[in-house]
Amino acid sequence: MPVELAREIDVFEGQIELKKLGKIEDKLFAETRLRRGAYGQRYDNGQRHDGIAQRSLAYPSTRTKGTDTLWDAPGMQRIKIPFGGLNAQQMEVLADVAEEYSDAICHITTRQDVQLHYVHIDDTPDLMRRLAAAGITTREACGNSVRNVTACSLAGVCRCEAFDTTPYAKAMAYHLLGHPDTQDMGRKFKVAFSGCKTSSCGLTNIHDLGFIAKTWSSGGVTRRGFEVVVGGGLGAVPYDAQLFDATVPEEEILPLAQAVCRVFARLGEKRNRGRARLKFLLEKLGLEEFRRLVLEERRILRPDPRWTEYLGDVERHHEAPIKAAADLPAAQTQADDAQFQAWRATNVYAQRQPGYVVATVTLPLGDITSWQMRQLAALARRYVGDNIRTTVEQNIVLRWVLEADLPALYAELTRLDLALGGAGKIEDVVACPGTDTCKLGIAASRGLAAELHERYVQRQKDGQIDPVTRDLHIKMSGCFNSCGQHHLADIGFYGVSRKIGGATVPHFRVLMGGEWENNGATYGLTIGAVPSKRIPEFIDHVTQRYLAERAPDERFKAYVTRIGKKALKQMVDAFATVPPYAVDRSLYSDWRDPREFTTADITTGECAGEVVMQIEFDLQAAEQRNFEAQVYLEQGEVAKADEAAYQSMLIAARGLVRTQFWDLPDEPERIVGEFRTRFYDTQLFQSPDAGQYAGGKFALYLLNRHADRERSFTADKARHLVEEAQLFIEAAYSCHQRLSEHRTLALAGADAGAVAEAVS
């Protein structure tokens, strides 16, 4: 396991213990776990409506792991899979941890992550260690951080890409992971790479920062780079990404991303969670001003060798097939099995490398069992090696399959119940977790998705789906937050509710005409709401009308645009009626959930994370380090204890200084120097109104220890230093609290001034 990952997990485990001891407040712990991907789940406030009444879930412990979030309540663990890249060993570990800590299901998300549900927080350190041993991190999978960096699942084998974006996406993911410039953002930040402008798999248009590969000629040399777009995003109000720069050379993408993150961290909204994404900052500043600020920030960045070092990896990056194309006997590709041919027609993509194909393993609703995942890993080893990716359509692809191996692979997938066809077709419905597990879910997106999926699979078997209809994309979300990417579907849905005769009825709001192609270039138009239980018949009606009324070769988006919103609204309205409860109760519950529908289970989501200032993480880290000093002391490792106590003070001091000077280098000399100038000499640290921490002596604990370069290590000295470090950290907390209060008062004063000015 990489040392840094091991240390990161040890720290988290320590924080769990500190939380159990009541030494970390809820808000801070919540953001701490979110930044490790440990997310809340529905009913984790201990309340659940069981269809009759709201009941309390009597967990053994009353301890909490966030505001109104009970310790024992199961949660979701999100696992980052940069660019969706997996190897067989990682698949096996994912299968194992899903089995042992979750419910034996790995769920692939619309951003190429893997999610496990019903995980107990106490199990997360072991779970994370096992993943880390296979090179997988959950760090910054949730919270106000840079989320999983996504990329086309066909990168490197695609027939229309400019070049393989894989090594770039990988470099970006690991450069931004834990980077100081990404630690103080007001909300999440999503990055995507696409190999071309026309296909859909990169979806750069819906990302905060999108990179679209391109090449150009300069001085007779072909250069690589990217068209960079910023400020895209779905959510309640979707925004198209805007062109930031049409041509950014490859050596500039990492510093540019850093600069964007710094501007976002510095100027992005922090208090109003609903306006805290980059798209709103861009709207507020305007593209030109945003660009100016980013370029200014880029100019003052301290050079980092990693910006260009990764280009060596780009040159070395080479995905190797495990079987040589020369082995290909062409006759073997001609299996006459009709089921195989049907699967092949929808699930196989011919790579640009002759003789090789990508085989899509269609996962219903993105779900795969542990047993299947393990067996699929074994298949991957035999057929493609480590060339496996998750996709944004919640499937898994095996790349570099020999075309001649397809019949055998299909037979093996059939044995695993993984040979479902229809990848990217109408039956391959995409859905977020919705009310199944999400705290924000309004309606049962997975229940509806499962229903539609099963209907269309059956119809396809029965030969009852027209090929034109089959090409449609259906996507749904349980609420307006768009995790199911419903805006990009031909027919999209998001969950809402309506009061009918005093009862609440689950509905889905309908969007039509979204564009999946061209990186998700057009968002669907919202038309109206249809009761959940009437959605299947509504879709049947829409698709029949489309088939009957479409012009030759007219695509659904064009059809929707042509017939106009009025006609679409009429279609929706025809299905909007809900019979009274006494006449038909079935519409008053949701798909695959017979409880009478209620929205009482919706609580505050954790998508937005908690706004926790970086200084608070720093002070917590300082405490953790001093705790480790105590452990060393207990073990008789005096020098280590002394050093750890000193470091804990440095961490706390650095945190304070960074509230004024963000780019403070992580060098003891600079930290102590800046601390002395900014906090000791100014008496900020020992302010007279600071009560028990008034004296300057606490600051001297750090200054003296730092100056003691010829220090001899003794148990007594170490013990004293550990005590002093604890007092220093407490004083740092006090100082931070005092300064925060002053800032708040100053802001309030400024607001009052602004109001007075506006009134006058």
Added chain:
Amino acid sequence: MDLHKFGIKFFATPGKRFDILKLIPMYHRWIQHKALQDLLIDVADYSHVPAGPGVMLIAHEGNYALDETGHERGVLYYSKRRLDGELPERFARVAARALTAAQLMSEAEEVGGALTIDGNRLQFFANDRLAAPNTDAAYAELEPALKSLLERLYEGVPYTLTRELDPRERLSVRVHAAGEAPVQTLLERLA
């Protein structure tokens, strides 16, 4: 061996089938009426996954399912939290929970008599590769407690044990006892 996470699946008589979606209202009713000893939390529907865990009832202490792994239907319960007592005691408690669920499920109106559990066929698995990897040594440690459970369940009736040999899979044993073993009888023996 300090094993707390493990499970038992009692297999259903092959042949009889019913739509497992019918379990959803049944589980919700169980939650409403606190029909089982565990703290019942929610229902997880994986009926769309072929040969998967079917529809699950998630509890704090463990998970229940009419599991369909390997296309072999059976009532499954596995523990997730620390259990008190010695290993044989823990095994018996988990087996009793699986059997209680099996009995309730077989009798449920929603199932309509389409589920019969063969008490004489079960699969035991350790759901913790760190504590109990699928090795001969770990099996040797676990075997006495397992045999103690089987002795209580089958009271001297001979049985066969078949171990899962794939080292990637969990430490797991299939048990097939001679003759019939009604669920009610097994529950009484564990009481």
